[in-house]
Amino acid sequence: MCGIFGLVSHEPVNQLLYDGLQMLQHRGQDAAGIVTASGHSFHMHKGSGMVRDVFRTRNMRDLVGNAGIAHVRYPTAGNSKSAAEAQPFYVNSPFGIVLAHNGNLTNTDELYENVCYRDLRHINTSSDSEVLLNVFAHELEKQVEGSDLTVEHIFGAVTELQKLVRGAYGVVALIAGYGLVAFRDPFGIRPLILGKNIDAQGREEYAVSSESVAFNGLGFELWRDVAPGEAVFISFDGEFHSQQCHPQATLKPCLFEYVYFARPDTVMDGVSVYQARADMGVSLAEKVKRELPWKEIDVVMPIPDTSRPSAMELAHHLGITYREGFIKNRYIGRTFIMPGQAVRKKSVRQKLSPVESEFRGKNILLVDDSIVRGTTSLEIVEMARDAGAKNVYFASAAPEVRYPNVYGIDMPTRAELIATDRTVEEIAKEISADGVVFQDLADLVAVVRNLNPKIDGFDTSCFNGEYLTGDVDEAYLERLASGKISVELLNKVKPSLVDHSVRIDDDLDDDE
Known part of the structure; x- marks a missing residue:
C-alpha cells in the first residue's frame, strides 16, 4: 500500500x-x-x-x-x-x-x-x-x-x-x-x-x-x-x-481500505471512512450479542487508533461503558507496516501502554479493526491480563483474514495469517482470549455498500480467496509465498547507465 x-x-x-x-x-x-x-x-x-x-x-x-x-x-x-x-x-x-x-x-x-x-x-x-x-x-x-x-x-x-x-x-x-x-x-x-x-x-x-x-x-x-x-x-x-x-x-474497491488503511477523515468512492467504521461497530455489536456473554462485560475498549469509531458505536449499541484503556505512543511506527515478526512483536509494548486502573478486576471487550497475523493481538491480550483484567474478550471489525492479498497489502503468505486452517475457537486460544468474535463478511459488505449503493462490489480476496483479476491461482500463491516472483524479475534486471537527457535532480543523501 x-x-x-x-x-x-x-x-x-x-x-x-x-x-x-x-x-x-x-x-x-x-x-x-x-x-x-x-x-x-x-x-x-x-x-x-x-x-x-x-x-x-x-x-x-x-x-x-x-x-x-x-x-x-x-x-x-x-x-x-x-x-x-x-x-x-x-x-x-x-x-x-x-x-x-x-x-x-x-x-x-x-x-x-x-x-x-x-x-x-x-x-x-x-x-x-x-x-x-x-x-x-x-x-x-x-x-x-x-x-x-x-x-x-x-x-x-x-x-x-x-x-x-x-x-x-x-x-x-x-x-x-x-x-x-x-x-x-x-x-x-x-x-x-x-x-x-x-x-x-x-x-x-x-x-x-x-x-x-x-x-x-x-x-x-x-x-x-x-x-x-x-x-x-x-x-x-x-x-x-x-x-x-x-x-x-x-x-x-478494496474492502480493507475502509477497515484499516484509509484515514477516518477520508471520503473515497462516495463513502465516509469514519461513518463506515462506526456502522461496522453496530453490526459487530449484534454478533457479540449472539456469541459472547455480553451482559457480563464491564468495559469496551478500542485498540487505538483505527478501531475507535467501531468500538464507540459497539459500546453504545450494547449499553456498555466505553473506556480508553490503552495509551498510544505516537512516535512508534505502525506495527502492521514494520517488516519482520520479531520487530512487530517487540514494538507492541513500546507503542501501547495500559492504564491499569481501567483493567483491574473487570471483564474487558477489546475491539480492533482486524486480526491478521495475531502477534499484536496476543501481546495486547497479555497486557490486559497483566494489568489485572479478569476476562478478556476480543472483537474484530473485519472478518477472518484467511488469504494473501496480492493487490498491494502486505499479507504475502497464508502461513503468516492466524486464521489459516483455524476455527474461531482455535484463534481465541492462540491469542489467549476468553472469546473472539469476527464481523461477518456479508455484514461488512452491507455496511459499506449502504453508504454508496452505486458500488458494484468489493475486492474481498483476503477474506474469501476470490481474486477479481482472475489470474491468481494456487500456483501463483505458492510462487508468491516462496518469493520466486520477485526473485525471477530481480534476476532479469541488469545494471546499466541511465540517460538523463531530461535533467533530474535526484539527491538521496540525508544530511543538511
Whole structure:
C-alpha cells in the first residue's frame, strides 16, 4: 500500500506536495519522493524514511515548478531495503516521464518479458511500478510514432496499457513539457480521488490523491473520484480532460481500505471512512450479542487508533461503558507496516501502554479493526491480563483474514495469517482470549455498500480467496509465498547507465 499525490497549479507546488504527503504518511513509511516539473525539466528528490526525514530545506528549494507528483512507499513488491526503489520512477523516452504507483501488479513477469525485454526497454529495479512505467512509455511511443503528442495519444496509451496490465493500480505521472496523467485500474481496487481549487485570479487548479484527506488544509475541495478504468489529463496550463479507457470497468474497491488503511477523515468512492467504521461497530455489536456473554462485560475498549469509531458505536449499541484503556505512543511506527515478526512483536509494548486502573478486576471487550497475523493481538491480550483484567474478550471489525492479498497489502503468505486452517475457537486460544468474535463478511459488505449503493462490489480476496483479476491461482500463491516472483524479475534486471537527457535532480543523501 502506498500514497500518491499530484498537483497542477499556477504557483509553485513544492510546499503543497510536501504537505499533501504528510497527510498520506499513514499509507507508507518506508520511503518518500517528490518530482516537480518546470518547462521540459524534472526536479526530483527521494529517499528512504518518512517524509519529514527525507526532505530538507535545500531539497525543497530545488523542487521548482508549478506541477508535480509525490509518493510515500509501503513496500509489497521488490526490495524493501533499496533506496533505488523509492518512487517516483523516471524514463527518458519518449518525452521524459515520471510515474508514481499505488497498488500491485499480478502479471509483472509477463509484462517484463513481452514489453520490456522484447522491446529493449531497460528496468533498473525489481519494482512492478518501474515495469508499469515502461509499459506506459512504450504504449505512448507507439501512439505518437513521430508526430506531436496529443491528448488522444495519451488516452490511447492508457487504453492499450489496460489491455496488458493486470492487478491493482492508481497512477499519477508527469510527461515533460505537457502535463499530468492519472488513471485507475478497471476494478477501482485502489482509490484515486480528484480535488479542485479556484485561485485568487479565478484560475482552476487540480489535485489527485489516494485519499481526500490530502486536500484538507491545502485549499482544495473534493471534486470526485477517478472512475475505474478512467484516465484524466491535466495540461500544465490547467486544461482538464478525461476519458473512460476500459469498456468493461466496474467499481469494486478494496474492502480493507475502509477497515484499516484509509484515514477516518477520508471520503473515497462516495463513502465516509469514519461513518463506515462506526456502522461496522453496530453490526459487530449484534454478533457479540449472539456469541459472547455480553451482559457480563464491564468495559469496551478500542485498540487505538483505527478501531475507535467501531468500538464507540459497539459500546453504545450494547449499553456498555466505553473506556480508553490503552495509551498510544505516537512516535512508534505502525506495527502492521514494520517488516519482520520479531520487530512487530517487540514494538507492541513500546507503542501501547495500559492504564491499569481501567483493567483491574473487570471483564474487558477489546475491539480492533482486524486480526491478521495475531502477534499484536496476543501481546495486547497479555497486557490486559497483566494489568489485572479478569476476562478478556476480543472483537474484530473485519472478518477472518484467511488469504494473501496480492493487490498491494502486505499479507504475502497464508502461513503468516492466524486464521489459516483455524476455527474461531482455535484463534481465541492462540491469542489467549476468553472469546473472539469476527464481523461477518456479508455484514461488512452491507455496511459499506449502504453508504454508496452505486458500488458494484468489493475486492474481498483476503477474506474469501476470490481474486477479481482472475489470474491468481494456487500456483501463483505458492510462487508468491516462496518469493520466486520477485526473485525471477530481480534476476532479469541488469545494471546499466541511465540517460538523463531530461535533467533530474535526484539527491538521496540525508544530511543538511
